[in-house]
Structures are given as C-alpha cells and as structure tokens.
Amino acid sequence: MNHIKFLRNAVKGTAWMSRVPLASSDNMSKMTRFLSISPVTYLEQTVLHDFHIHHEGKMVEFAGYSMPVQYGKVGIASSHNHIRTHCGMFDVSHMLQSKIHGKDRIKFMENLIVGDIEGLADNTGTLSLFTNERGGIIDDLICSKTSLGFLYVVSNAGCKEKDLLHMRERLAEFKSKGGDAELEIIDDHGLLAIQGPESAKTLQPLLEDDLNQLYFMHTKEMKVAGIPCRVTRCGYTGEDGVEISVPNAKATELCETLLEAGVQLAGLGARDSLRLEAGLCLYGNDIDDTTTPIEAGLAWTIGKRRRQTADFLGAEIILKQLKDKPTRRRIGLTCTGPPPRAHCPVLSEGQQIGE
Template identity: 65%
Template structure:
C-alpha cells in the first residue's frame, strides 16, 4: 500500500504486477478507483458552465454520452483531464483525477460563484460514491449477468443508471484507462464491498492495483496527469487536439484558446511521442538524444511492457523529430 493524493492505495495484491497486467489483457480485473473526484453539475446553464472550463463540445453530446476533455488555463496549459457525461437525469456527471481533486474543485467553485453572480442557473454536488473499474475482454460476459440492460447497446463512452447485481443507485459507464474494453461503476459506498465480493466470485475476475494500472495505460499510450501532461503542456503539444470540439475551435471560447488554436495550424516546438528502448527501462526525466548526441527531448513515463516484451515509454521531442521512425541512441522513436 502507498499514499496517493491522501488515499491509501494498493500497488498490487496477492498476484504479481505482471500477472495482474496480463490477466487484465486476457480476462478482466477489478480496480478500486474510488479516489477519483466525482461531481454532478445541475441547472439549466450547466452545459455553458462546464464549457467555460474545458475544451470539449458538451452541447453536441447525446443523452448519456460522454467524452474525454481537458481543463485548460489562460496560457493554454492542461490543468487536468476529465470525463464529462451528459445524462438524461438533468445533470452532467464529471469524473476527474484524485491528484487534482483539490485544485479541480476550487477551480469549479470559483467559476460557479462567477456564474451565480451573473445570474446563471448552475450548481455543483461532489459525490461520496465509490468507483470500481472492471477492465478486460471478459468484462461484458461477467457484468451482463448482473444488469438488465443489454451491454451490447452500451457503446464506448456511453453511460446508464442501473442496478448491478441487485445494488441500486449504480451508474455504469463504458470507459477505462487500460486500453481494454471496460466499465467504471459508480456505486453507493455502503454497497461497494458487496459489489466487489460479487464480482470476485467469478473466476475470471481478479483484483489489480496501481502497478498494473500504470503499465496498462502506458502500454496503450494513454497519458498520466502530472507525468505526461500538466499546466506547462498544451493539448497540441500533447497530441490531444482531438479533444477540442470543432464548434469550440471556431468559437474560440475556451480558456487558452488564443494560444491553443494558432498552435493547431502552426507547429509547436515539441510534441508527445511513443518510444521503444533496449537495455534497462527508461524512466521519467531521462533525456532523449539525437544521433549526434544533442538533447532533443525528455521521457515522461516509461516501463517494461509485459505484452510486447520490450521497454515502452512516452515523452516530448522537438517537433521535427516527431514524425520520424529513427534510432536515437538506445531509443527507437515510434511515429505519432
């Protein structure tokens, strides 16, 4: 167990980190991600409110559809990544990172006060619900026994309120942080142990901790806030332009738009890329060198890949190197 953002979190359970990683890829694993910040945004101006903070087009979402988005600051930096779901229950359901919980809640509260002073109808509720991620190719078969809704109709980034194995008040969202098919289940805290025991009664499900969660996301090329993206990184540099809605680009009405939009058309000085290396695994802050020994970037995350049987990493390099597949000393640069 380790301390993480004020929580005591499991690095691994009985099985090794590698065993948990591979089990997630081949069957499915349950991750306790209750440390994530869950928020409901109410009021007739809720979409306008959340869009004043993020780059995503929430207005265009269908009911019970969600999207990955980014909180940005006036300088175009990424304050956090989050998922926003437009529910048909009269609120937006927002999940953001535990490590940024205090910052995110303060940021939203400050904007809320500004909106209320201007006469807008919006309010926030911070949830106490637990959050369980069930991830892996066997997920649908395991969970279908416990829900009445047809999971074949629950498409990626869609969400539904439904009892799960008889537990009421659950929200099931088809998303995750592993690169596998999966769901995140928001469950009343008094029922989370019962839910976990029911899931673990299935032989295909095992518990997995932070170690497997990190290697799975890195193997899938997904960013970790604080490592691969932060307030000094713009969405363009981070190769996350796809999170910016087309309407939002045209309107230029999100924080930092005057910096971010010109970067979309012009080249930034650096860009996030994937890396494969030989020898010992490369870790955060390792410099990336060109063949002539010049430092052209820095690694932000790295680990051995249990599935690929080689070292994987990501980092930032000068943009002129970002579209090349070339040998950079011991690092092989994988294209965008």
C-alpha cells in the same frame, strides 16, 4: 512498452497499443516508487480500504490516499497480462465524482473545458481537459451528458483540490453574471473500474440490462447484482470495460460478488503499466499545467464547434498552436532493454532533443 515523454522538437508519431505480454522477469515491483506523488502526513482511505486489507492488498501512498499497488502474491506483471486477456477490477474511488446541475450547466462546463458537451447525445460522454488562461492543462476528465438533468464528471484524485477550487471560483463568477448552474460533489459513492476483453461477458449475468447496447462512452443507471449503480462503458487501460459508480454502503458487497463471478483484483501497478502501454496520459507525469492540449497530442479532444467559438480558457494560445504547430510534443518511444527513467535525456546524434 510505450514510454511517453516530451520531445522539444515536434515530430510525427502515432499512439499505439501493444498486446505483447509484459515479461514476468521485469522487476515491476519497482514501480511502487513512482506511484507516490508527494509525501503526506495523513492518508485518506477509500470506502474499500478494509476490503483491500482483507484481500492482502499491498498499500502505498497515491494522491494522498492509501491505495493497493498489488494483491498478495500476484505480481504486477501477472496482473497486467491477466487484464490484457481476461478481466480485472480496480478501486478508483479516490477519483473526484461530481454533478453539474442547472439550466445553464452545459454553458458553464464549456467555459471550463475544451470538449463539445452541447453536441453530445444524451447519456454519452467524452474525455476532455480543464485548461487555464495560458493554455495549460489543469486536469483531464470525463464529462457525460445524462438525460436526467445533470452532467456527470469524473476527474483525477491527485488534482482534486485544485479542480474543486477552479470549478468553484469559475462557478461563482458564472453565477454573478446570471448563470444558472450548481456543483454537487458525489461523496456517497465509490468507483470501480472493471477492465479487460472478458469484462462484458463476466458482468452480463449480474445485469438486467444488455451490455451489448451500452456502447463506448455511453452511461446509464442500472442495477449490478441488484444494486443501483451508474455504469459507463469506458476505462483507462486500452481494453474494453466499464466504470461502476456504486453507493458506499454497497461497495464491498459488490466487490465480493464480482470476485465470485471471476473478476480478479488489480492494483495501481498494473493500472499504470496498462495505461502506459496503451499510450494514455497520466497527469503530473506526461501532462501538467505547463502543457497545452496540442503539445500533449490531445488536439482531438477540442470539439470542432469549440475551435470556432474559441470561448474556452487559453483558446487563443491553443488554437494558434493548432494552426502553426508547437515546438515540442508528447510522443511514444519504442525502446529495447531497461525502460528509461523519468527525465532521462533523449539524444539524436549526440544532441538532446527531449527527455
């Protein structure tokens, strides 16, 4: 498995994705202890909470929500391997979905993130980063430029409050200078992630649109099993798949239909192991607001035009690191035996070079 940690000394490394099955003997159930970010007194519930309980979801706290880590007697390792070979479904309705409206929506969004949104074709999106004045990453997100007059944004549940505060503060400042933009929170839709090499084949009978024409990072409004949804060809497992934004009133119905079509339920345990194996960052674990895009190995998210305009928060620090190289960097480690725990020291000839 690919374990993503920080090294203080920059070294060359490339991200890779292993397709070697996760050994069922691994005690993956222990992963639940890492999925609880902070103690809370009240847990939010997604629109699919009752659905999870009905299907024997083992609920844990994650980002302030009650979420399934796995279902019934299906172990995390088994679920992981199923998605690597077939397809599975995750409830990611806890994530923040929003729209940015207004004639200056692109200019506003580019004040907040490092990506080139202006350069996107209609109905395509990109992974990008909210940054702060110090060049640190506030959150990672996907921003899609629709042909319907708005940007569609999906960001992390664990960063929801600070993302909203950041966007609202910057929006007020932007509008005070005459900018035309508005923020709309999408709270009447759930979000499903269908992931795995057989996702398209399994979904296609439920669609009128041809998924072969919905390329990676493309997004489109279409009916899924007769339900109006927004479907985006993306995911966070290292496999092919889509994310489906579905009206709350139809979310359970759609999930039951997908189960009947052969999609297997999957929980947070498999989602975490899949993204880790694929070398994908988890905010709060692998990146945070003290980590720059360059240190995180995410320089590719900074658009070429944005490097020239240098008009995003923290640009001076980030672009200097891009030129001079950082003194620490996130890399992947291949290890044998039990995986190292968080913050375990990494030694080279007895000297600590990272963690």
